[in-house]
Amino acid sequence: MGVLSDHVMEEIRALPPQFPEVRSAVMPALDLAQEEIGYLTPEAMSDVAAALNLDPGYVEGVATFYTLFHTEPTGKHRLYMCTNISCKLRGADDLLEHAMRSVGVHEQGEVSADGLFSVEAVECLGACEYAPMMRLDHAYHYDLTPEKVDELITARRNPSPPVPARQTKPRTPRRQKTDG
Amino acid sequence: MAELRGTTNGPVLTRWFGTDDLHRIDVYERLGGYVALRKAITTMTPDQIVQEIKDSGLRGRGGADFSTGVKWSLMPKESAVPMHLVVNADESEPGSAKDRYLMENSPHMLLEGVGIAAYAIRSHQAWIYIRGEYDLPFARLTAGIEEMRAKGYLGPKPFGADWELDIRIFRGHGAYICGEEGALLESLEGKRAQPRAWKPPYPAQKGAWGRPTTVNNVETISTVPFIIDRGAAEYAKFGTEKAKGTRMFTVSGHVQRPGNYEMEIGKTYRDLIEGLAGGALPGRTIKCWWPGGSSSPVMPGDLLDTTTDLDGIKNLANLKDHPAPPLNMGGRGFATMGGSGGVIVMDDTFCAVKAAHRLLQFYAHESCGKCTPCRVGGNWAVRAYDAILSGNGGPQEIKILERVQEGLQGGRCLCGLGDAAGWVIASSLTHYRNEYEEHALHNVCSAEKVGMAANA
Numbered sequence: 001m002g003v004l005s006d007h008v009m010e011e012i013r014a015l016p017p018q019f020p021e022v023r024s025a026v027m028p029a030l031d032l033a034q035e036e037i038g039y040l041t042p043e044a045m046s047d048v049a050a051a052l053n054l055d056p057g058y059v060e061g062v063a064t065f066y067t068l069f070h071t072e073p074t075g076k077h078r079l080y081m082c083t084n085i086s087c088k089l090r091g092a093d094d095l096l097e098h099a100m101r102s103v104g105v106h107e108q109g110e111v112s113a114d115g116l117f118s119v120e121a122v123e124c125l126g127a128c129e130y131a132p133m134m135r136l137d138h139a140y141h142y143d144l145t146p147e148k149v150d151e152l153i154t155a156r157r158n159p160s161p162p163v164p165a166r167q168t169k170p171r172t173p174r175r176q177k178t179d180g
Numbered sequence: 181m182a183e184l185r186g187t188t189n190g191p192v193l194t195r196w197f198g199t200d201d202l203h204r205i206d207v208y209e210r211l212g213g214y215v216a217l218r219k220a221i222t223t224m225t226p227d228q229i230v231q232e233i234k235d236s237g238l239r240g241r242g243g244a245d246f247s248t249g250v251k252w253s254l255m256p257k258e259s260a261v262p263m264h265l266v267v268n269a270d271e272s273e274p275g276s277a278k279d280r281y282l283m284e285n286s287p288h289m290l291l292e293g294v295g296i297a298a299y300a301i302r303s304h305q306a307w308i309y310i311r312g313e314y315d316l317p318f319a320r321l322t323a324g325i326e327e328m329r330a331k332g333y334l335g336p337k338p339f340g341a342d343w344e345l346d347i348r349i350f351r352g353h354g355a356y357i358c359g360e361e362g363a364l365l366e367s368l369e370g371k372r373a374q375p376r377a378w379k380p381p382y383p384a385q386k387g388a389w390g391r392p393t394t395v396n397n398v399e400t401i402s403t404v405p406f407i408i409d410r411g412a413a414e415y416a417k418f419g420t421e422k423a424k425g426t427r428m429f430t431v432s433g434h435v436q437r438p439g440n441y442e443m444e445i446g447k448t449y450r451d452l453i454e455g456l457a458g459g460a461l462p463g464r465t466i467k468c469w470w471p472g473g474s475s476s477p478v479m480p481g482d483l484l485d486t487t488t489d490l491d492g493i494k495n496l497a498n499l500k501d502h503p504a505p506p507l508n509m510g511g512r513g514f515a516t517m518g519g520s521g522g523v524i525v526m527d528d529t530f531c532a533v534k535a536a537h538r539l540l541q542f543y544a545h546e547s548c549g550k551c552t553p554c555r556v557g558g559n560w561a562v563r564a565y566d567a568i569l570s571g572n573g574g575p576q577e578i579k580i581l582e583r584v585q586e587g588l589q590g591g592r593c594l595c596g597l598g599d600a601a602g603w604v605i606a607s608s609l610t611h612y613r614n615e616y617e618e619h620a621l622h623n624v625c626s627a628e629k630v631g632m633a634a635n636a
Contacts, residue, residue: 018348020262020389023370027353065372065548067354068312080313084274085474086432086524088538123356123542124274125313128432128522129185129281129439138315142182 002050003043008036012051022052026062030069039070067122075111075118077156079103080135083121086128095132096121098146102153116156186281186440191418192406192426193399194442197285203320205327208288214333216409217295221341229300233404235412237424242268242359242397243472243520245490254384255301256392263303263392266368267294267401269310269317270358273473274542276522278428279398281440283317286402287324293401294347295333296408301394304344309364311352321349356546360595361395363548374550375595399428420446423489427521431457434464434527443488450484453525463634464527468611472519474539475600477507477607479516493518505610507603508589516607529631532612533619536604537565543601554598557588561605568616571623578620581605
């Protein structure tokens with residue numbers, strides 16, 4: 001039994017004509033699957049493989065290669081904290097620990113008890129002039145301090161008005177023509 | 181949007197930066213945008229454009245520093261299958277943020293350059309491969325493409341010319357290796373991003389989907405409209421005799437004004453770090469700096485007068501009284517390299533061993549696993565650093581690092597990731613051996629003491 005909804009399966013089946021070859025649709029397809037169910041279960045990868053008529057092993061090979069694909073559950077809000085050298089020189093390690101304490105997790109990748117948060121240390125996010133920084137809910141947050149991190153977390157615990165999470169992600173435009 | 185940190189009203193790339201809403205097509209056009217694209221496709225032949233770019237001296241700004249015009253001239257003039265321009269917008273070299281700065285502030289400069297470059301190489305379908313984390317640049321480029329389409333600059337007969345162009349965006353999903361040309365093409369084809377086997381065939385023969393392809397960096401392509409609009413000679417007025425133009429530098433780390441700065445090539449890193457970026461933090465001393473991302477061998481702080489042209493950066497003699505690290509790039513000795521222009525500055529409060537440890541964790545994590553020396557070498561180094569920094573190391577760990585750096589270097593792997601990891605160890609160990617020995621032999625960190633005194 002599939003886990004992806006009919007409309008997501010339909011969206012995935014509509015992807016290949018945008019590319020010269022069907023395999024190029026794998027990552028956009030995995031994106032749609034992850035958007036819908038939160039992380040990539042074997043069933044979700046199997047659905048993607050079926051929609052694109054590809055070997056599920058191939059799909060898993062791609063899904064497990066890239067860090068933005070998750071094969072384990074994550075929090076509704078993922079804190080991707082840059083800890084590479086430019087941010088590290090400006091205090092990223094302490095901020096990472098602070099963020100984990102603040103959301104109540106003991107290790108990276110762990111989901112907070114309320115299901116809202118997970119924290120990951122990531123490599124350079126290319127915003128070094130604003131170090132230390134992180135990506136959260138598809139936006140960059142700059143010049144971080146423990147207070148700023150707490151504010152961002154509190155705003156998501158008590159949303160008023162609700163802070164959109166995954167819905168805000170811009171998707172690959174659908175208007176792209178089929179390959180000539 | 182966050183405040184702009186970097187050059188505004190600069191000489192070439194940033195000449196319109198600082199204008200409100202520069203990302204909108206009407207603002208960009210009011211300042212003179214799209215004049216170059218119109219000129220190119222209505223009054224010039226593809227070969228004339230290639231010649232103009234050759235004459236300008238423009239070289240690849242992604243780190244490879246190869247002549248852009250020559251690269252374009254390698255594309256076939258006729259092809260039975262479609263040909264592609266692919267823009268490498270997968271900026272992920274630690275310390276490099278300049279492509280993001282260009283794309284989110286002036287997306288149309290890149291898109292206009294894409295139009296000109298695609299026309300020059302006779303491609304009707306260009307792809308921008310952008311790293312998945314770049315949400316704002318992606319949104320800006322997506323909106324920009326729609327604005328172009330609405331104006332008729334994309335699709336059939338832009339500006340009435342007998343020509344057709346489509347620009348598409350492909351989002352990456354987090355892998356440093358995708359900045360490598362072959363790995364990027366594999367990823368665009370929907371595969372695990374692993375570098376391709378030795379060349380030939382070159383991408384100009386068989387690139388994306390087996391079709392003739394040119395891959396260029398964001399900054400390189402963003403420079404093209406200026407050259408076509410103002411002429412090659414106008415661009416070549418900037419720079420030195422051998423290294424033409426301006427380039428973007430990201431300055432990060434321990435400086436007063438981190439930012440993305442446009443500077444004429446040939447000026448010194450002192451002009452950049454102490455001038456534009458404001459120099460060291462109060463009361464601190466610059467201990468070392470990486471000229472072009474973490475992959476460029478680290479340079480001691482007293483060598484800031486190194487010039488930013490090729491001769492200045494590569495020349496071993498410019499290391500002056502410092503020992504030359506055992507760097508092996510295709511057998512040639514070199515001091516360091518300009519790389520992606522990501523200048524990382526570190527002061528005397530931070531430990532050289534801890535910095536190298538963090539970078540080796542990065543290279544070990546980002547190794548794609550295809551070539552064994554890189555797949556295992558990075559981990560050997562990380563374990564040695566772990567031992568040294570936890571007080572469980574000794575002289576043998578330093579020996580391990582010496583052997584591992586050699587094993588990573590020298591073209592043993594398909595791409596430069598392994599070499600870069602080796603260079604980090606080799607350059608750090610050569611210039612800061614005393615700190616390695618303090619940690620390994622005495623479990624002492626002198627930088628930490630400086631840091632504690634500075635913060636006291």
